[in-house]
Amino acid sequence: MSQLRVFLVDDHAMIRSGVRAELGSDPQAGLAVVGEAGTVEDAVRGILETMPDVVLLDVHMPSGGGRAVLDQVRGQAPDVRFLALSVSDAAEDVIGVIRGGARGYVTKTISGADLRDAVSRVAAGDAIFSPRLAGFVLDAFATGPAAVSEDVAEKALDVLSAREREVMRLLARGYTYREIGQQLFISIKTVETHASNVLRKLQVSNRNELTRWAVDRRIV
DSSP: OOOEEEEEEOSOHHHHHHHHHHHHSOGGGOEEEEEEESSHHHHHHHHHHHOOSEEEEOSOOGGGHHHHHHHHHTTTOTTOEEEEEESOOOHHHHHHHHHHTOSEEEETTOOHHHHHHHHHHHHTTOOEEOHHHHHHHHHHHSOSTTOOOHHHHHHHHTTSOHHHHHHHHHHHTTOOHHHHHHHHTOOHHHHHHHHHHHHHHHTOOSHHHHHHHHHHTTOO
């Protein structure tokens, strides 16, 4: 199995060292750090030289921070995916980097196992958020004429069981299978079964599409 190539951007060397150790602590995760940078300039140069699968991006750095990296790289490296990793949980920080093109946003309180899972899921095309941050993004992008009425949303949900509705809402907000299991007091295997049923019944192919489906209907 080929390894996912990860680039680290953070202006604190100790943070980069810790993240590198966490990403490499489980060989089964298949993650390899191919470069790192502590400034916006070095990050832009390093990302364009290595073309990683995923960039773990700090939000607050001198010279414009993570958003500056996104603005300078996205047009030149459209296949590189970005996952923000920050101490900040402020709505303006979350929304700013998502509008800049990041595929997700997690805080530095995340566990090593969940961080490895988040990197893999972003590489696969999912949108990933720490649970309490997902609401900021949903609120920011759920306004406007595309929103569907509550009656239409309720009819769409009729195809799901009560438990599947619970799982669907947590999935759309970015919770991991482990977190959903803990919230609902069910096993991860049961969560996986419900998640598969939700995607099949709503005719969406992945978690990213499910989030957009739920945002359009204002049901998360």
